[in-house]
Amino acid sequence: MMLDNIVTAIEALPDVSAARRAALDALLRLGLPGPHEEQWKYTDLSVLQTLAAEDIAPNPDTHEFPADYADGLDALNAALAGGQQHRPIDGQVRLDTGRHGRYHLTVDGNAELRLEDAGDTRFATCFITLALAPGARLRLTRVLTASEAAHRITRIAISVAENARVDIVTIDLDARFARHDLAVALDAPGATAHLYGLYAPAGATHLDHHVRVDHRAAHCISRGYFRGLAFDRACAVFNGRIMVHPHAQKTDSELRIANLLLSRKAQINAKPELEIYADDVKCAHGATFGRLDPTALFYLRTRGVPEAAARALLTYSFANEIFQHIHPPELRSEITAKFLTRMDGGAGITELT
Amino acid sequence: MLEIENLHARAGDTAILKGLNLTVNAGEVHAVMGPNGSGKSTLSKIIAGSEDYIVTDGRIRFEGRDLLTLPPEERAAAGIFLGFQYPVEIPGVSNMVFLRAAVNAQRKHRGEPELEAADFLAWVRHRVKQMKMDPAMLSRGVNEGFSGGEKKRNEILQMLVLEPKLMVLDETDSGLDIDALKIVAEGINALRSPARATLLVTHYQRLLDHVQPDHVHVLSGGRIVKSGGPDLARELEEKGYGWLDAA
Ligand SMILES: Nc1ncnc2c1ncn2[C@@H]1O[C@H](COP(=O)(O)OP(=O)(O)O)[C@@H](O)[C@H]1O
Numbered sequence: 275m276m277l278d279n280i281v282t283a284i285e286a287l288p289d290v291s292a293a294r295r296a297a298l299d300a301l302l303r304l305g306l307p308g309p310h311e312e313q314w315k316y317t318d319l320s321v322l323q324t325l326a327a328e329d330i331a332p333n334p335d336t337h338e339f340p341a342d343y344a345d346g347l348d349a350l351n352a353a354l355a356g357g358q359q360h361r362p363i364d365g366q367v368r369l370d371t372g373r374h375g376r377y378h379l380t381v382d383g384n385a386e387l388r389l390e391d392a393g394d395t396r397f398a399t400c401f402i403t404l405a406l407a408p409g410a411r412l413r414l415t416r417v418l419t420a421s422e423a424a425h426r427i428t429r430i431a432i433s434v435a436e437n438a439r440v441d442i443v444t445i446d447l448d449a450r451f452a453r454h455d456l457a458v459a460l461d462a463p464g465a466t467a468h469l470y471g472l473y474a475p476a477g478a479t480h481l482d483h484h485v486r487v488d489h490r491a492a493h494c495i496s497r498g499y500f501r502g503l504a505f506d507r508a509c510a511v512f513n514g515r516i517m518v519h520p521h522a523q524k525t526d527s528e529l530r531i532a533n534l535l536l537s538r539k540a541q542i543n544a545k546p547e548l549e550i551y552a553d554d555v556k557c558a559h560g561a562t563f564g565r566l567d568p569t570a571l572f573y574l575r576t577r578g579v580p581e582a583a584a585r586a587l588l589t590y591s592f593a594n595e596i597f598q599h600i601h602p603p604e605l606r607s608e609i610t611a612k613f614l615t616r617m618d619g620g621a622g623i624t625e626l627t
Numbered sequence: 628m629l630e631i632e633n634l635h636a637r638a639g640d641t642a643i644l645k646g647l648n649l650t651v652n653a654g655e656v657h658a659v660m661g662p663n664g665s666g667k668s669t670l671s672k673i674i675a676g677s678e679d680y681i682v683t684d685g686r687i688r689f690e691g692r693d694l695l696t697l698p699p700e701e702r703a704a705a706g707i708f709l710g711f712q713y714p715v716e717i718p719g720v721s722n723m724v725f726l727r728a729a730v731n732a733q734r735k736h737r738g739e740p741e742l743e744a745a746d747f748l749a750w751v752r753h754r755v756k757q758m759k760m761d762p763a764m765l766s767r768g769v770n771e772g773f774s775g776g777e778k779k780r781n782e783i784l785q786m787l788v789l790e791p792k793l794m795v796l797d798e799t800d801s802g803l804d805i806d807a808l809k810i811v812a813e814g815i816n817a818l819r820s821p822a823r824a825t826l827l828v829t830h831y832q833r834l835l836d837h838v839q840p841d842h843v844h845v846l847s848g849g850r851i852v853k854s855g856g857p858d859l860a861r862e863l864e865e866k867g868y869g870w871l872d873a874a
């Protein structure tokens with residue numbers, strides 16, 4: 275794949291460190307993942323070639339660079355972010371994921387991390403690793419409501435130590451193109467992860483969310499509830515993978531994916547995957563696909579609710595199963611309102627909620 | 628108020644209603660009885676505007692207006708209410724949001740101003756109390772996890788909040804224990820007035836002991852085959868529906 279725009283953008287920086295140059299070399303050597311790879315079957319990164327060099331906007335700051343890279347995308351992020359920032363986090367922390375960034379964050383106590391991207395930058399990559407110490411608590415909320423021209427790639431990897439717990443909510447509404455990878459590793463007994471996510475692309479958006487939970491130790495709990503909606507000509511991809519490693523006995527895991535297609539031209543590819551290498555485990559998973567229930571629509575209309583508002587109300591009803599987990603309540607109201615105003619007939623509902 | 632003339636309707640290729648005539652005047656309570664599968668729900672849903680059926684002949688007028696060209700929401704705003712045989716669950720939308728959406732939409736359609744939130748809440752609470760329901764239900768999802776009886780009670784609650792002109796109640800009595808049946812009957816009776824009419828669609832006589840009908844009709848084979856006074860309901864209760872076919 276041609277990466278001229280990226281090379282040009284980096285070369286145009288006033289000062290290119292040797293480490294950044296090494297990251298760029300690694301990118302050129304490794305290349306970006308292509309559609310022949312299983313994890314990239316439905317999402318084609320060649321779309322990045324359509325970006326102009328001035329839209330790449332590398333972060334001019336420099337931090338420490340890693341010695342090697344997991345893949346070309348990892349190197350791309352380091353080259354654009356200018357290396358990785360390390361910091362412990364505690365209490366409430368916000369990060370803008372609408373700019374290139376790379377972070378390694380550690381949580382010892384109790385942290386609430388909000389990753390927000392309501393930006394109008396054309397391109398941003400944000401890679402974050404999070405390490406939870408034994409007994410630590412993290413509430414992670416990632417919200418994407420970027421501009422229609424935004425291209426986003428995020429990768430979040432979380433390791434959860436003994437008796438630590440992570441609660442994650444991801445909401446993906448607006449962008450032109452987005453690929454998110456979220457990986458949670460339950461590394462020691464008593465580690466718990468609760469994941470809730472909504473992906474709801476509209477217009478011509480392509481949105482891909484890959485989620486993976488690794489049960490690497492015995493007595494860990496994971497819950498994943500994801501809902502997908504596709505409006506207009508949008509395309510949503512969701513892949514949820516639960517991996518139960520040998521020795522991870524007494525694993526308790528559940529992954530549910532529900533999807534709603536709201537237009538004939540919209541597409542959703544969603545799949546749960548379960549790989550189990552231990553014998554004493556409790557694992558449940560499933561995926562459903564549907565359209566708005568005509569009987570429920572009729573029910574609402576017989577009460578006087580016009581058709582467009584009835585559709586909006588039922589769509590909201592479907593999404594609200596995820597919205598209700600957003601914390602704090604002000605953020606929940608803000609996102610709900612944004613979601614509703616995207617729909618004909620949705621504006622009236624905003625006042626009711 | 629409601630005039631149905633020579634109504635023919637089908638679902639897919641199945642003809643269900645085959646020349647049904649029925650006139651309901653303001654102030655009256657009519658009961659439509661009939662065996663299972665005779666088309667009672669079909670008739671109720673067609674009055675409310677269901678798109679599951681195709682009307683192939685005949686007409687329905689409500690207060691002189693042609694009803695068949697109106698979408699369900701406009702029929703509701705005109706004053707028609709259907710109590711569903713199988714009320715729908717809408718998880719994630721609370722009963723309160725649902726009621727407000729319905730009342731606001733109907734008022735807007737009629738060119739009336741929206742109610743103040745506090746006034747509306749007081750109004751709904753009054754009706755909840757009348758139906759002897761737990762006010763906590765207002766923040767629960769519409770019919771979410773409700774028992775069959777609770778769902779039917781919720782239908783009558785919605786009706787009391789909306790105060791329609793024509794109440795079409797499809798098997799509202801089924802699934803109710805005797806106490807709930809009385810509360811539901813009281814709810815229906817509370818709205819009886821010279822300006823309103825009721826169409827009770829039912830398989831059994833039960834509800835009619837508590838809501839006295841003025842007229843009773845028997846629906847069979849897609850048509851009204853017999854009409855009479857309250858005695859007819861009792862006769863049906865004793866003899867069943869079989870004797871009508873023979874007659
Ligand atoms: N949507 C539909 N599609 C096909 N057949 C239907 C549909 N609705 C009703 N029917 C058929 O029409 C007949 C009358 O049904 P219904 O009106 O539900 O009767 P009742 O309410 O009197 O029990 C039944 O034979 C039923 O199977």
Ligand SMILES: [Mg+2]
Pocket residue numbers: 667668669712797798
């Ligand atoms: Mg029926």
